[in-house]
Amino acid sequence: MGGDFGPRCIVPASFDALERFPALHLLLCGQRDALSAWSPPASLAARLQFEYVDGLVGPDERPASVVRSRTRTSMHAALEAVQQGRAQGCLSAGNTGAWMALARLLLGTLPGIDRPAMMSALPGQGGHQTLLLDLGANLDTTAEQLVQFAYLGAGAAQARGLARPRVALLNVGREPGKGTPVIQDAARRLAESQAFDFIGFVEGSDLYAAVADVVVCDGFTGNAVLKSGEALLRLLVERSGTASWLERQLLQPWLARRFRHWDPELRNGASFLGLNAVVVKSHGAAGEVGLVQAIERALRDVETDLPGRIRLNLAVLKAV
């Protein structure tokens, strides 16, 4: 059980989530020392289980060595619970690369998918959300992978209720001639898509503008865009130490309220797409509020059968 704060944040967040979502059952996998100190309110106990494991994946461990290691960690335990049908989805706030590598190994990818991608929703004007992928699972991507990501993202948008999502490729400009050969190639292939509306290229300035429902890019770029945008938004909702009395009393609370749905903590939880089951990654630095959001993300991905919805799209891709 990882993340920057470990069980002392995850356990209370789990109690909160169980209170909020009556359909939710949780299995918490972690070290006995850390978990046994907690006992849930009696009304929640029936929907909460603990599973004790000795191993823990450290934040700096390399994914390859975690995969090779024989130690059974809390990540292994959570993924095995899904593999064995004891859980329908799983969530970690720990080492992203290790979580992705273990998830691929234990759950496998959907037919036609080389590598899973990581997706999150960006806030936008008028409450619109733009789904952005990949966010760092794949740093160098081929045209074929970008095409696969488009199908993954479209399936996720459909699972969230959009019948015919608008899918775009992130590029340095909107004009058809722009970008690298890889992006040009991906655009040519996506133009033939039947499963969604491929609307061509968007640029960075379109990401928060409700122009597209799904935006596809390589994981390096997506990671930089997501993290830099979240840092900007955090500066926004954060209280400044140098503010005047009036600012602190009146203006900053208004600002925090006005941009509330932009707060990264309130949109925590990235879905791994392309796997045979629901896997979610929480920010390592997420607090209780953020962790409840990530748990809700996993719950919604299970309820809407995200992997099944994507599998349908991939059947269309294979038929093309």
Place this chain on the structure above:
Amino acid sequence: MGGDFGPRCIVPASFDALERFPALHLLLCGQRDALSAWSPPASLAARLQFEYVDGLVGPDERPASVVRSRTRTSMHAALEAVQQGRAQGCLSAGNTGAWMALARLLLGTLPGIDRPAMMSALPGQGGHQTLLLDLGANLDTTAEQLVQFAYLGAGAAQARGLARPRVALLNVGREPGKGTPVIQDAARRLAESQAFDFIGFVEGSDLYAAVADVVVCDGFTGNAVLKSGEALLRLLVERSGTASWLERQLLQPWLARRFRHWDPELRNGASFLGLNAVVVKSHGAAGEVGLVQAIERALRDVETDLPGRIRLNLAVLKAV
């Protein structure tokens, strides 16, 4: 003379800039029809010249075809004035790719530089600025190019008064093992740098946090980060149509004032680095205020001898 608004914005901005900067002389290159309608205030006339040309580079023309074309455009005229020593620097708000290609052709790159890079300053906490490059001139970059960009950016930081800038590579995480082989290779080479402090990797969330003075990345990522961040900041300073009377009267003006130095319009003007002379690119969508900023950027880059400062750094690079 390009950009979204052409001479009707550029000419009044030029008058403003001449008022503000007594050391400034301007040569405006453009079509006679558009320019001859304007006459400057008598007090400024001695520092303003017009040069009439027939050709104009369109916003969608491909750089390669602009370079091959025999038409003499306003871009050619401005760069030739620098080439011939009639001007010390130049500026365009037109087609970025064409401006870069023509600048390379007519002015040439500094010794040891394969391709120029485009740089801009990101706003940061406490008024700190982080210089980010490349912003889109180079979409696929080699390790060698990233190393060159670091020397270009360090020179620019030194020209802005930082004796020993902190230079970082943008990556998906701060840990030494992260990133692509290209980034790993660039980091190894930069670790030996004598001309500045190479501080290793930063991630997207560090870009507005005053962690580094110069951040180097490929042009695809830099373009997406810059444009998406500017779009977020614009949403921030922009007045919302749905705001209440109190919000419009009190809160929005406060917000605009508080984030004033974050406004992209007030930081308009990207420097092309690695050329033998000062070349600046304004946002196509910049208004008068933004264009004055971009003119000031070119003026400062001339005053601080930006190309000369970079040339010194490149001599160190060759000596390594």
